[in-house]
Amino acid sequence: MADIARRRSGRANIGRGSPLPGGRRGSPWLRGAAALGLLAGTLTGCGSSGGPPTLTWYINPDNGGQAKLASECTQASGGKYKIKTSILPNGATDQREQLVRRLAAKDSGLDLMSLDPVFVAEAANAGFLRQFTDAEAAQLTSGVFPAAVESAKWNGKLYAAPFWANTQLLWYRKSAAQKAGVDPTAANFTWDQMIDGAVKSGTTVAMTGNKYEGYMVWINALVASAGGTVLTDPQKGADAKVTLDNPAGQQAARIIRKLATSKAASPTLSTDIEDQARNEFNASNGGFMVNWPYIYAADLGDAESGVIPKSVPADIGWAKYPQVVAGQPSKPPFGGIELGIGAFTKHDAEAVAAAQCITSEPHMKEYMLSEGNPGARPAIFDDADVVKKFPMAALIRDSINSAEPRPITPYYPDVSGGIQSKWHPPASVNPSTTPRVTDEFVPKVLRDQRLL
Known part of the structure; x- marks a missing residue:
């Protein structure tokens, strides 16, 4: 379903018709946002006056699994941050449209977002996602399915943290x-x-x-x-x-x-x-x-x-x-969800820490057990609890390993x-x-x- 993180470099050119690959000016995100008349103003997110910052995580609809992870990572932070969730529409296309509206308006309240892998390159190319550093990327991609890592990158850099991987x-x-x-x-x-x-x-x-x-x-x-x-x-x-x-x-x-x-x-x-x-x-x-x-x-x-x-x-x-x-x-098809950080968040460090918590192996396992969506780390599929609930776990793992992502393009x-x-x-x-x-x-x- 949803994709991930975007770098800040080149942000000054957003909305100025800066050349993109192939000589085309402007990205689909920016063209769509301009058509909606959204580039003139800036949205402001919900901040916090005193106390730990509140991070807003825009999630694809599920049965409460992501909200539970948000609560658990809030507790695990030891008071460094709080995470609240905001539910996106059901369809991947509608989810993209809502994110376009907010990101094109430089919404600083869009801290974390669940993204369909096919939207990562587009959002990254438009300057809407925070790029992870090499050290952050190493932690977020260690032991992760190659297809999930590939789909979370643009121009060789990581813009999304693999959360769950999927196949048919x-x-x-x-x-x-x-x-x-x-x-x-x-x-x-x-x-x-x-x-x-x-x-x-x-x-x-x-x-x-x-x-x-x-x-x-x-x-x-x-x-x-x-x-x-x-x-x-x-x-x-x-x-x-x-x-x-x-x-x-x-x-x-x-x-x-x-x-x-x-x-x-x-x-x-x-x-x-x-x-x-x-x-x-x-x-x-x-x-x-x-x-x-x-x-x-x-x-x-x-x-x-x-x-x-x-x-x-x-x-x-x-x-x-x-x-x-x-x-x-x-x-087989490759799908899933990548976790992105909005390029305009005011809480970079906290958002990275939250992404690391949410996409940890224990939380991937928990989410797979509660929602039925496969985790992005192959090791999970050997877990006794996962095998008990998903007797086809080995087949899912092997299918993800041989899956073919859809085209990675802005x-x-x-x-x-x-x-x-x-x-x-x-x-x-x-x-x-x-x-x-x-x-x-x-x-x-x-x-x-x-x-x-």
Whole structure:
């Protein structure tokens, strides 16, 4: 979901149309903020008169896990600071918009923020995040998944503290797999086998096909699993090259079309997001689903409260993300949350200390156990408590290790939005034309020659 920290260098140029990679002037954050008329004034955060400073941590919605960590780290500080939380909207795009409003206005009250990894480079490039020092970075990245570290950096510097890392697994109903005559745990299990098996067994393949970031996650993972990349030379900013019109992009398009036009597709595929896909999977004709690990704990909770039959969780199996090309290892999606520090905070030292506390290994474990979101340190997955609650812990760890992050670029929202606009709805995707049209369209969006 959310991303992290931003450096102060170059802050004087913010809002002045300073050149950015690729010769483009201004960043998506600044252009969006300017459109909202937000660069004229400055917001002031809630300060504290006397006593320890109060840090405001903007969090993505959860079931109270981040608020609990805020309370625990407040206590652990020994009176050096207090942390209060402020909840962001549900969607990653809406979260970004709210942060844009505040950061563009140089809000000094935005001390900490939970960020989707794909927004780190954008926020860092705009000067909105405090850069961690080398010493701070060493502590925050020691023993952390490489993909989580990579996604928290921009231009080789750390702008976010990895908090939790995430990936997607293939979830299947054991009864459906048996009826279909397929083994999702087989070494070379493919998307084609899964779709064909679902059709044969009269079950569904639940996916996130709505026009939102979850759909981009699917597209990127398919392209990566086929040996391709959505974007080459992302460091070139607006001059980066979209590379979908090739065998990898065409394979991704073929699979999306195959599912969307098959009897295995949900009738609401084009509007389904994660929890709708989970509901589809839990239905009487549910068969297969690719989704994040949180769904396992969510299903256990729903079964306990009577929302779904207890027989549903007992029927759930799990396997690695399906292959696009048989024999070619898949590249599962990478997601999670990075913890950033606002560039305009008045409490640098306290915010860094709080980030170190929140992202410590014990707190990552605690958050994983309470919220179902995997920690960013591999060591957690060997913990007896974690293995007991997540019997697929080793698979999650190995999937994160082989996961492929989405493009790391300051212009990620434009890249993602441009691709989604040409690949949605899923049933309209054509492997012969969609990748080519996308390669032609997105560069024009990046150069302000076309609108999304």
